[in-house]
Structures are given as structure tokens and as C-alpha cells.
Amino acid sequence: xLTSFTQLSNxxxxxQILSPSQNVVTLEGQTTSIPFAIGTLNLDGVDDFVxxxxxxxxxxxxxxxxxxxIFPTGTDTIVEPVFGTQTGALNQGLALGLQNNIPFMGxxxxxxxxxxxxxxxxxxxxxxxxxxxxxxxxxxxxxxxxATRVASAFVGTDPVLIGRAFSGGGVEFxxxxxDGARIFNRAxxxxxxxxxxxxxxxxxxxxxxxx
Numbered sequence: 389x390l391t392s393f394t395q396l397s398n399x400x401x402x403x404q405i406l407s408p409s410q411n412v413v414t415l416e417g418q419t420t421s422i423p424f425a426i427g428t429l430n431l432d433g434v435d436d437f438v439x440x441x442x443x444x445x446x447x448x449x450x451x452x453x454x455x456x457x458i459f460p461t462g463t464d465t466i467v468e469p470v471f472g473t474q475t476g477a478l479n480q481g482l483a484l485g486l487q488n489n490i491p492f493m494g495x496x497x498x499x500x501x502x503x504x505x506x507x508x509x510x511x512x513x514x515x516x517x518x519x520x521x522x523x524x525x526x527x528x529x530x531x532x533x534x535a536t537r538v539a540s541a542f543v544g545t546d547p548v549l550i551g552r553a554f555s556g557g558g559v560e561f562x563x564x565x566x567d568g569a570r571i572f573n574r575a576x577x578x579x580x581x582x583x584x585x586x587x588x589x590x591x592x593x594x595x596x597x598x599x
Contacts, residue, residue, distance in 0.1 A: 429550060433462050433563025437552035443473060443482060444545040447573025448518075452542075454484055454571045455515040455584055460508055462563030463489055469562055470514065470569070472553020473546040480544035483553040484516045485562060491527045491534060495542045496554075500525040502535040513585045518542060519575035531582035 429438060443449065456470050468486040475481040481496030489505035493516045506512050506529070515528040518541065526536040550569055551562040576584060 428565055428567040429569075430565050431551045431562050433561050435561065437561060438550040440548045440550065442545055443542070443548050446548055446571050448482070448542055448548070448571070449545070450541065450573070451518060451520040451575040452571065452573055453515060453517045453576040453581070455513065455581070456569040457511055457513050457567040459511050459565040460486060460489065460506065460563065463508070464560060466555045466557055467492060467494065467553055467560050469549070469551065469553035469560055470566055472549050472560075473544050474549070474554045474559075475544050475546050476554050476556065479540060479542055481554055482542060482544055482548065483555065485553070491529055493525050493527050495539070498539050500527060500535050500537045500539065502527055502529070504534065515576070515581045515584065517575050517581065528581050531585050533578065
């Protein structure tokens with residue numbers, strides 16, 4: 389089982405990416421740091437996941453944006469986590485994914501859910517935005533806003549996991565494929581969310597399959 393993918397040096401970093409440091413890369417001429425962007429992960433929904441840097445190092449304790457293309461193959465009534473942490477305390481447990489196939493954004497007891505289930509065995513692009521200035525959680529599907537609410541900030545500092553999260557019932561795993569996982573340390577605008585679907589940072593690292 390693949391349980392660690394934290395070294396930026398494992399990726400083929402293009403020349404426009406500057407100053408790799410602590411898994412954070414900064415784009416020339418921009419103020420946004422993008423801690424990582426990885427290739428396709430094929431996860432079995434049983435025990436496969438990827439460990440990245442701490443939530444604080446990735447900039448999740450303020451405004452942030454997380455996004456990924458997902459191909460879900462299973463249904464979980466609690467959460468199918470794309471991004472998550474292993475903490476079960478108010479505003480300290482991260483769970484960004486699906487609940488009953490519906491887009492979900494949870495800070496453990498401080499949660500937002502959409503209204504329309506996503507089809508299994510199909511690709512979807514999901515984006516989760518927390519805007520600290522406006523105190524809002526917002527979810528986008530394929531570049532279109534589907535849910536938003538006023539919410540307090542996420543304050544957890546545990547490592548961020550791809551494909552795994554803690555829940556009230558234990559540990560949950562994502563079944564399916566995750567591609568182009570990205571985290572930004574600011575709240576992207578609606579226009580940027582739409583653009584990020586296809587134009588993002590061209591990190592052309594090797595695909596990673598968890599067996």
C-alpha cells in the first residue's frame with residue numbers, strides 16, 4: 389500500500405516553478421503557493437491513501453482552495469474522502485469529498501453538503517473553497533458553484549491525506565481514481581475555479597498507483 393508521497397523531488401518540476409521548499413512551490417510573478425499537484429491515484433477504497441504535508445504547512449488554516457478530478461467507483465454514507473485528516477474534533481478534522489455521492493466539505497461538525505449526487509464511474513472536477521474574509525465554505529462541481537454557507541475556519545494541523553479521512557465511525561477511504569489534486573493557500577474566485585479545471589500548473593510528475 390502506498391502511504392507516502394511527500395517529496396517534491398519525486399516530480400518532474402518544470403522550469404517555471406521556482407524555489408521548491410518544504411513541498412511548496414511558488415509561481416513566478418504570482419503570490420499563490422501551490423504545495424503539490426500530482427498525477428493519477430488509483431485507490432481501492434480499503435486501505436490506499438497518500439500522506440502529504442501538515443495542514444498548516446499547506447496553508448489550510450486560513451483561506452484555501454482544494455481541487456481534484458475524481459472518478460468515484462463506490463458509495464459511502466459517511467464520506468468518500470478526496471482530502472482529509474485523522475482528527476475528530478470540531479474544526480480540526482478535514483473531510484473534502486463525497487457523502488452518498490453528494491459533494492461534501494467538512495471541518496468535523498462544521499460541514500457543507502450539496503444537493504445532487506454525482507454519477508459513479510465518471511470523471512468530475514470538484515473544488516472546495518474556504519474564504520476566511522467572508523467566512524464561507526463553497527463547493528464547485530465542474531467549475532459551477534453547487535453549495536455555499538457561512539462557516540468558521542478550519543484550524544487542524546495534522547498531515548493532509550489524499551483518499552483517507554477520520555469520521556465519527558472510524559477511518560474512511562476513497563474508492564476510485566483521483567487526478568490533478570491541488571491545494572492553493574488562498575480562496576480562488578469563481579472565474580479562477582473555472583479556469584483551474586483545465587489550465588493549472590503543468591506539473592508533469594509520474595502517475596502514482598496505490599496497490
